[in-house]
Amino acid sequence: MSTQSTLTAKRRLSATVESLKPSGIRRFFDLAASMEGVISLGVGEPDFVTPWRMREASISSLERGYTAYTSNAGMLELRVEIQKYLEERFAVSYHPEKEILVTVGASEAIDIALRAILDPGDEVLVVEPCYVSYEPVIRLAGGVPVFLKTTMENQFKLTPEELESHITARTKAIIFCYPNNPTGSTMSAAEWQALLPILEKHDLLVISDEIYGELTYGRMHDSIAALPGMKERTILISGFSKAFAMTGWRLGYVCAEPELLAGMLKIHQYTMLCAPTMAQMAALEALRHGQGDMERMVESYRQRRNYVVDGFRQIGLACHEPEGAFYAFPSIASTGLSAADFAEKLLMEEKVAVVPGDVFGESGNGHIRCSYATSMEQLKKALDRMERFVSRLS
Numbered sequence: 561m562s563t564q565s566t567l568t569a570k571r572r573l574s575a576t577v578e579s580l581k582p583s584g585i586r587r588f589f590d591l592a593a594s595m596e597g598v599i600s601l602g603v604g605e606p607d608f609v610t611p612w613r614m615r616e617a618s619i620s621s622l623e624r625g626y627t628a629y630t631s632n633a634g635m636l637e638l639r640v641e642i643q644k645y646l647e648e649r650f651a652v653s654y655h656p657e658k659e660i661l662v663t664v665g666a667s668e669a670i671d672i673a674l675r676a677i678l679d680p681g682d683e684v685l686v687v688e689p690c691y692v693s694y695e696p697v698i699r700l701a702g703g704v705p706v707f708l709k710t711t712m713e714n715q716f717k718l719t720p721e722e723l724e725s726h727i728t729a730r731t732k733a734i735i736f737c738y739p740n741n742p743t744g745s746t747m748s749a750a751e752w753q754a755l756l757p758i759l760e761k762h763d764l765l766v767i768s769d770e771i772y773g774e775l776t777y778g779r780m781h782d783s784i785a786a787l788p789g790m791k792e793r794t795i796l797i798s799g800f801s802k803a804f805a806m807t808g809w810r811l812g813y814v815c816a817e818p819e820l821l822a823g824m825l826k827i828h829q830y831t832m833l834c835a836p837t838m839a840q841m842a843a844l845e846a847l848r849h850g851q852g853d854m855e856r857m858v859e860s861y862r863q864r865r866n867y868v869v870d871g872f873r874q875i876g877l878a879c880h881e882p883e884g885a886f887y888a889f890p891s892i893a894s895t896g897l898s899a900a901d902f903a904e905k906l907l908m909e910e911k912v913a914v915v916p917g918d919v920f921g922e923s924g925n926g927h928i929r930c931s932y933a934t935s936m937e938q939l940k941k942a943l944d945r946m947e948r949f950v951s952r953l954s
């Protein structure tokens with residue numbers, strides 16, 4: 561392309577899109593993909609194939625000719641199952657006809673939640689380190705992200721002091737993601753309780769991304785929406801990608817009080833029409849009969865979590881115990897390298913791909929994210945290679 565046509569093409573993009581940085585994860589993994597023999601602890605998705613019962617339900621729905629649109633909000637049967645599931649598992653109660661919307665992954669739910677509530681210049685608090693999509697999606701919705709810090713010393717949990725010190729007259733909402741990507745941290749009901757008076761005092765909306773809600777080890781996930789008075793101010797987002805190993809199906813959901821949900825439905829009906837019908841059929845089966853499959857996968861993640869956390873500690877990398885999701889977030893501060901240098905050298909010298917922690921925000925610096933959703937055999941090899949690498953540095 562000539563310089564002139566590049567300039568013309570650039571001017572066609574909006575200033576907001578032009579200013580977005582490409583995902584730090586992608587850039588790094590394109591490099592890893594071009595090399596042979598790399599063990600990747602980078603991808604944020606289950607290593608399991610979707611259990612057969614869900615695939616079969618979808619195939620059978622196709623055979624029976626279920627190929628048309630569903631209602632905009634998703635099949636009512638599915639919304640009823642979501643309502644029952646959320647009530648039984650997380651003690652949160654949303655009305656299937658007025659308060660639940662089936663979306664194209666949790667990703668769409670995050671996008672329409674932000675677009676439905678933000679006016680230009682509204683501030684959204686984001687707890688760092690955080691999932692890489694929040695900042696760009698807030699900006700695309702006209703909002704301004706304001707980052708709150710957490711540290712390994714407090715297990716990456718948000719403190720009331722940090723929350724209160726960033727609230728201004730423009731603050732509209734806060735995004736939480738617990739169990740957390742990238743730290744694996746969780747919040748207990750008591751820890752949530754400490755934040756509630758501040759959320760109430762400043763009348764903040766909560767966007768709670770609970771996509772890893774089923775993946776906890778030890779204690780069940782405490783949804784912030786289940787706490788007294790919180791359902792009204794919480795937009796709860798979840799989906800099937802992680803718990804049911806259904807990333808490629810693109811199916812999630814969002815729950816909120818009727819007025820907010822109607823706002824999101826407006827955007828969804830004009831931009832998506834509905835979530836894929838065959839994926840909704842698979843999701844119905846997941847909620848009706850897929851609990852056993854899910855629990856087997858969670859148990860397998862638990863074993864692998866124990867193995868990698870021990871492994872990191874043994875090779876001299878301090879690592880807090882992740883209570884959920886499938887990521888460990890060890891500190892590499894003892895090596896003296898920045899997260900980006902550590903990740904790049906590790907990839908080049910030992911062919912292990914991890915994600916530098918600063919990709920998830922400034923407070924991730926000094927850490928690397930390692931997904932343990934990969935086979936035990938690969939994890940063992942990766943830890944051996946990392947041990948060699950770290951001992952060379954010291």
Ligand code: PLP
Binds near residue numbers: 604666798801812
């Ligand atoms: N939220 C978080 C915290 C994630 O880590 C991811 C995927 O990695 C998503 C949302 C996207 O989920 P989905 O596949 O349902 O769009």
